[in-house]
Amino acid sequence: AIAGRGKVHYLPYYLPCPEIFSMKLQYTEEKLIQLFPQLFYQQPRVLAPKRQDVLTVTPWLAPIVWEGTFDPEILDSAYKPLNLTIGVTAFAVGKYTRFVRRFLESAERHFMRGYRVNYYIFTDSPEAIPQARLQAGRSLVAVPIQKYSSWQEISMRRMEAINQHVAQVSHREVQYLFCLDIDMVFHNPWGPETLGDMVAAIHPGYFESPRSQLPYERRSSSAAFIPEGEGDFYYGGAVFGGLVRKVYEFTRNCHMTILADKANGIMAAWQEESHLNRHFLTHKPSKLLSPEYIWDDRKPKPPEIRLIRFSTVKKNYKEVRN
């Protein structure tokens, strides 16, 4: 038995990207004790499921968060006393800085209300980041990053950048970290029901599709390859998160598989999203967010989606990707 696992060690890997891989990190895992103060609410009924129209638990017993499955009050009463700080990373590179204002304004209204939040906006033009009015306990930092030549490269380098930033900064400042796309807006509450060790979101375009139609990388020469007959869900690259050390491990793994592909001259079908899906197949998330948390406004809303919490902003892709 390996009882009482405490220390987390961040080891260096020497691969063609010296910046992140020569980083050595050590910190002891802090144990979060959950005590629930007294609350009065309706008794849950064993024989009366809340949602019968959708799957609410995965085959590996991870909850899938839908409206109706959780009680926000119970969760708030458990999480608020822990004095957590939640981190959010978002990348606003090139023309994508135009999305920052709406992202922040809507996050201030809907994202983790009542909790401490640190926004980390990664950008090549920090001066273009608007000075948004934030509530108490919430802060914004512009993280300068390099702009790459193609939008695919920018997208894929996110894993590296997040990983590096966790190692240098955010592991000391936050307990949970969410990595979100910037060209999106919050429309409804996003609260502690989303917190978990490793959290992924079900892509809105494919939650009804059979396994064979999921757009995994299907070329066996890619490190993101998922063969026919395998796959649980198709997760969206626009939303993932979890405990900061889990996000560190996850982004490191994705970046390594991306590098392996680069060495072989191949780019996965949906860039880092393909690598994310490969990773989550073998290292299953401990919690899934329903497409309520990662919606695409171009899609018509089916009855199963009772609430849209976070969704894309309408844009001209060709124009904004330059």
Place this chain on the structure above:
Amino acid sequence: RQDVLVLTPWLAPIVWEGTFNRDILNAQYVQKDLVTGLVAFAVEKYWFFIEGFMRSANKYFLAGHQVNFYLFTDNPGKIPHLQMAPENHVFVIPVQNDSRWQDISTSRMDIISTYTHSQFQYEVDYLYSMDIHVQLLAHIGVEIIDALVATISSWQVTPQHENKAYEAPPESQAASPEGQGDFYYTASFYGGSVSEVYKLTRACSQGLVEDREHGVEPRRSDESHLNQYLLHHKPTRLLSPEYYWDTEL
């Protein structure tokens, strides 16, 4: 499963047949190299149940994974020879019927908490307590492994008992005010990580001591304290009544 609740309002899964794939869970469990302990008490006449319990548990409890069975008994001599799977180990721990306690069921919490602190935490990662007068009839596998796990009492799914809440008299430490209570959990099968089980058994044991000092004896006392604890420290996973069915109903 569309006929039952599979997720609590605090997003802990409720494990029913049909909700999980044991192969996926086994693959995850094996990656982590874990050891699980199972505690059972065979005191006084209950030595009779040891053979049946151990034979079925050896076959069905976390089959294929390393399990340490801790058998507390006041009658070590009466334990028959047990043929165990190679990955399982049996530890017989002699106990005395402590004069402090009315009966063994109230001292179980105390014993488990003491031994968890002094011994089990160094030997296992997860620890479960089960009543001995049962036989496992089907596989109980790694779907039970989580930080703090409780089993919904079969009372709750029996129609005439659906309104059953707590039986503890109000003066007892374990009394619950009207309007509280999620599920009624059975004390016959619970567990979790060693640290969580230690906290739970210690809290219940202390509550029982205080009850006794005030001359209060709630019926099925350890179960009342278990439920009170779990009301304020919500389980991270619930097992459906499939995991412990009380045939006395």
